[in-house]
Amino acid sequence: MPARDNTGPVEQRLARALSASGAVSLSDPKFAKYLDQNDKVAVLRDQFNIPKKRTVWTEACRQERGADKVDDGEEDAVYLAGNSLGLMPKRTPELLSEELHVWSTSGVLGHMDHDYQRPWVKIDEHVTPYLAEIVGAQPSEVACMGTLTGNLHTLFTSFYQPTPTRHKILYEGKAFPSDAYAFASHVALHDYSPESLLPVYPRDGEHSIRTEDILQIIEEKGDSIAVICFGAVQYYSGQWFDMEAITKAGHAKGCIVGFDCAHAVGNVPLKLHDWGIDFACWCSYKYLNAGPGGIAGLFVHERWEHRKRLHGWWGHDKETRFAMPSSYAPLPGAAGWQFSNPSVLDVVALLASLQIFDAAANFLPREEADGHVTRRGHVLGALREKSVDMTGYLEILLRSSRYYREPDALAPSAASTRTAGARFTIITPLDPSQRGCQLSLLFEPVESMDWIFDRLRSCGVLGDERRPGVIRFAPVPLYNTYSDALRAALALDSSLEAYEKEGGGGPANRA
Numbered sequence: 315m316p317a318r319d320n321t322g323p324v325e326q327r328l329a330r331a332l333s334a335s336g337a338v339s340l341s342d343p344k345f346a347k348y349l350d351q352n353d354k355v356a357v358l359r360d361q362f363n364i365p366k367k368r369t370v371w372t373e374a375c376r377q378e379r380g381a382d383k384v385d386d387g388e389e390d391a392v393y394l395a396g397n398s399l400g401l402m403p404k405r406t407p408e409l410l411s412e413e414l415h416v417w418s419t420s421g422v423l424g425h426m427d428h429d430y431q432r433p434w435v436k437i438d439e440h441v442t443p444y445l446a447e448i449v450g451a452q453p454s455e456v457a458c459m460g461t462l463t464g465n466l467h468t469l470f471t472s473f474y475q476p477t478p479t480r481h482k483i484l485y486e487g488k489a490f491p492s493d494a495y496a497f498a499s500h501v502a503l504h505d506y507s508p509e510s511l512l513p514v515y516p517r518d519g520e521h522s523i524r525t526e527d528i529l530q531i532i533e534e535k536g537d538s539i540a541v542i543c544f545g546a547v548q549y550y551s552g553q554w555f556d557m558e559a560i561t562k563a564g565h566a567k568g569c570i571v572g573f574d575c576a577h578a579v580g581n582v583p584l585k586l587h588d589w590g591i592d593f594a595c596w597c598s599y600k601y602l603n604a605g606p607g608g609i610a611g612l613f614v615h616e617r618w619e620h621r622k623r624l625h626g627w628w629g630h631d632k633e634t635r636f637a638m639p640s641s642y643a644p645l646p647g648a649a650g651w652q653f654s655n656p657s658v659l660d661v662v663a664l665l666a667s668l669q670i671f672d673a674a675a676n677f678l679p680r681e682e683a684d685g686h687v688t689r690r691g692h693v694l695g696a697l698r699e700k701s702v703d704m705t706g707y708l709e710i711l712l713r714s715s716r717y718y719r720e721p722d723a724l725a726p727s728a729a730s731t732r733t734a735g736a737r738f739t740i741i742t743p744l745d746p747s748q749r750g751c752q753l754s755l756l757f758e759p760v761e762s763m764d765w766i767f768d769r770l771r772s773c774g775v776l777g778d779e780r781r782p783g784v785i786r787f788a789p790v791p792l793y794n795t796y797s798d799a800l801r802a803a804l805a806l807d808s809s810l811e812a813y814e815k816e817g818g819g820g821p822a823n824r825a
């Protein structure tokens with residue numbers, strides 16, 4: 315093991331489990347199995363469709379395997395790409411077919427009269443209470459609507475109101491491109507120059523942005539900043555920003571503070587209301603498993619319920635919406651930011667997954683108050699516990715690889731070391747309180763990543779690649795297992811060994 319503080323709570327829990335398991339080491343499959351058997355939320359995996367190894371294989375690999383029939387590929391794949399597209403709940407097709415049934419048998423009447431008690435006019439009411447719990451908001455502060463970038467634009471239309479003295483947007487320098495394009499377009503729409511864009515970068519040689527650096531910029535330039543908007547969990551590095559500290563600092567300087575929670579929602583416990591965040595948005599196809607392009611969401615803190623916004627009929631008072639009055643009466647809260655009737659098929663696809671999150675919350679301890687039994691803790695509580703341990707387990711396994719290097723020991727650009735095989739580091743913060751479940755692995759030389767990524771696929775391990783040089787592994791507590799983490803770490807080691815032997819020259823298909 316590289317030098318590291320091995321006394322953290324995750325290490326301690328794993329050490330205790332190791333002695334109880336009778337396994338010989340952390341990388342003993344018996345140990346991973348022991349952890350899976352003692353995982354109280356493990357039953358939830360059965361609620362999802364898990365891809366098979368053969369569907370994860372590259373085409374070349376499939377042909378080769380087909381020829382020698384060494385492996386039929388029927389084993390479950392190790393799916394670690396839930397940060398990009400969450401897996402499909404088994405209940406999704408059932409809910410979709412119920413809606414198709416109502417549509418086919420009742421037509422337009424389904425808006426009011428619905429065989430499954432989900433009249434379409436109020437379909438959002440089936441998901442907003444769950445969403446509110448997941449993001450830590452009051453139900454009136456969330457709306458299920460639109461798409462992520464669309465919602466970011468909607469919120470910026472309300473919250474980015476630049477003035478000649480306060481017109482800047484502060485954001486992370488390597489923001490998801492869509493967000494950066496969106497910020498730039500709002501600056502341009504208001505006829506400000508690109509100098510109004512204020513990106514913050516990690517220090518030279520570092521991969522995460524230090525909170526102290528963010529707070530210092532806010533302190534120094536806050537008077538000129540109109541909106542601060544960070545990805546809550548950075549999509550590339552996996553860094554979970556200190557949302558509360560950033561919000562507090564921004565408010566002290568009179569800035570509006572929002573977050574793009576695309577990689578945070580369903581991944582880390584959020585308290586958007588208590589942290590005082592002004593606005594937030596998210597997509598639902600990543601950790602919320604609502605399917606490709608699924609319906610997104612937004613949060614507007616109750617203090618802004620009267621903020622000016624764009625109008626459409628779905629933001630109008632439900633009681634009189636269908637009377638089509640000529641004057642506009644907004645719904646209270648975030649619901650008033652809606653414009654259009656939502657896609658019902660998309661909403662129920664999200665519902666299928668939210669019901670599983672709700673079931674996960676049943677693993678929380680309960681307490682009785684005023685004669686009511688309530689859950690104690692955040693809805694993600696039990697999942698977060700597993701997430702911290704499983705990601706910590708994967709991290710320890712990866713860092714014990716002989717191909718692992720500490721971040722500062724990996725040359726930034728390393729064409730010169732090409733002959734020596736490939737190495738990797740982890741650019742995600744090692745402190746569990748600064749990350750969700752994702753670990754981002756940076757390879758050197760960066761060109762080795764594609765070969766290794768394909769090789770991993772041939773081992774039935776699907777991560778998520780970000781050129782240049784990064785593979786993201788996201789063990790998702792709802793459906794991944796400790797055995798998945800071990801299989802991924804072993805497959806990575808064998809892939810790097812093969813790369814060293816074969817120089818990455820040939821096809822990456824043999825495992």
Ligand SMILES: *Cc1c(COP(=O)(O)O)cnc(C)c1O
Nearest residue numbers: 461462463490492545549576597
């Ligand atoms: C996934 C993601 C997007 C994608 O935007 P869509 O509008 O859903 O296509 C945008 N921003 C961030 C930060 C993301 O993680």
